């Protein structure tokens with residue numbers, strides 16, 4: 001995307017990024033912070049979150065929050081507690097980037113490992129529902145909130161052998177579209193879907209082990225789009241699916 005964000009695009013914004021320790025989420029968290037946001041880093045590996053935290057502090061950006069949480073096992077109560085802490089600390093949420101996801105297996109449905117199926121659906125879909133549901137009151141406190149759902153080409157159109165990942169992203173798009181309709185009249189909350197497309201991360205390397213990573217775009221290349229959708233320059237963009 002051809003977009004140059006103003007340096008203070010996200011000044012004073014409170015943004016929660018899931019899967020902020022690695023891949024696209026890590027770069028998005030660093031980028032949002034560098035444009036002035038206070039970012040809350042949610043992820044399952046505390047050491048990775050700490051290193052993102054350290055990078056943000058070293059850059060002089062606003063101090064981020066750290067929310068270690070395994071979305072495969074997080075209970076509604078745990079998520080509610082996080083929302084309460086954030087309400088106390090910040091009073092609102094201006095952006096939520098649903099980014100964390102797992103790939104699962106790529107085998108025919110009839111051979112799909114049942115526990116893996118459940119886990120993929122939990123992380124990629126049910127946790128997204130829980131976070132959205134529980135953080136909605138905080139999003140409503142924002143004067144201009146952006147809710148972003150990370151999908152995939154195999155979410156828009158299910159692809160054979162991509163199993164629970166494909167189904168979870170298909171359903172995630174359904175959830176996002178449902179919310180788009182329900183929030184149509186909530187003029188200050190916008191919901192969009194973004195599909196980063198093939199990007200150089202460990203998830204992509206696992207999915208396509210024979211691919212040369214050098215042929216792929218880097219997470220940094222996606223940041224104009226991620227900034228645009230998170231900042232108020234996209235205030236009028238609602239209910240769209242954008243491709244990276």
Ligand code: NAP
Nearest residue numbers: 019022023024044045070071072100101150198199201203
């Ligand atoms: P990635 O490199 O595998 O990073 C995923 C992040 O999510 C990691 O920080 C990971 O934490 C976190 N995560 C995974 N399971 C979690 C859990 N149970 N609880 C909390 N955090 C968890 O993936 P990516 O390629 O950056 O993908 C980011 C998003 O883009 C995903 O929604 C993916 O489906 C979508 N996408 C990616 C591509 C691509 O080509 N890369 C293409 C289309 C769509 P750990 O590091 O601690 O494991």
